[in-house]
Amino acid sequence: MSRSSNVAFIDAAQSPESELADIGLRLELIVTAAINSDIPPNWESLPFTELLTPLTKLYAVACEAAGREITPVTQEATPTEVVMLACALLRAQDLNPFDLALWFSRATHSNNLPR
Incomplete structure (x- = not known):
């Protein structure tokens, strides 16, 4: 699927506010896991x-x-x-x-x- 098709699909499925809120929650989980991980990521490559x-x-x-x-x-x-x-x-x-x-x-x- 092309990027423009993805954008059109996303726009029809969710409002930008809702989609960004979902991304924010997911990002918070990823960041918390990275910070608290026993094996930290390569910080400079993030x-x-x-x-x-x-x-x-x-x-x-x-x-x-x-x-x-x-x-x-x-x-x-x-x-x-x-x-x-x-x-x-x-x-x-x-x-x-x-x-x-x-x-x-x-x-x-x-x-x-x-x-």
Whole structure:
């Protein structure tokens, strides 16, 4: 079956929200198993770019459509983990703390976001 056929089949079967929720639950199970495994995976070979690039694009579109930031992680992610990812994302695009400061103060940020 071609990719376009797969997409059409998936769209007819489930809404994007439902399908992404299913993927999120499955990903959580896979990640938990990998972290807790007696035989850990080759961490550097994990497909971070294939996972984070589409999620980054989806998150940006969703925030723009909502006109505000949407809370991207739960309290389960520690501050250290969040900052590690934020720094890696900035470095991946050759951005610096000044660039971050410009975006951090954008009007779409709301101090009333759920935590």
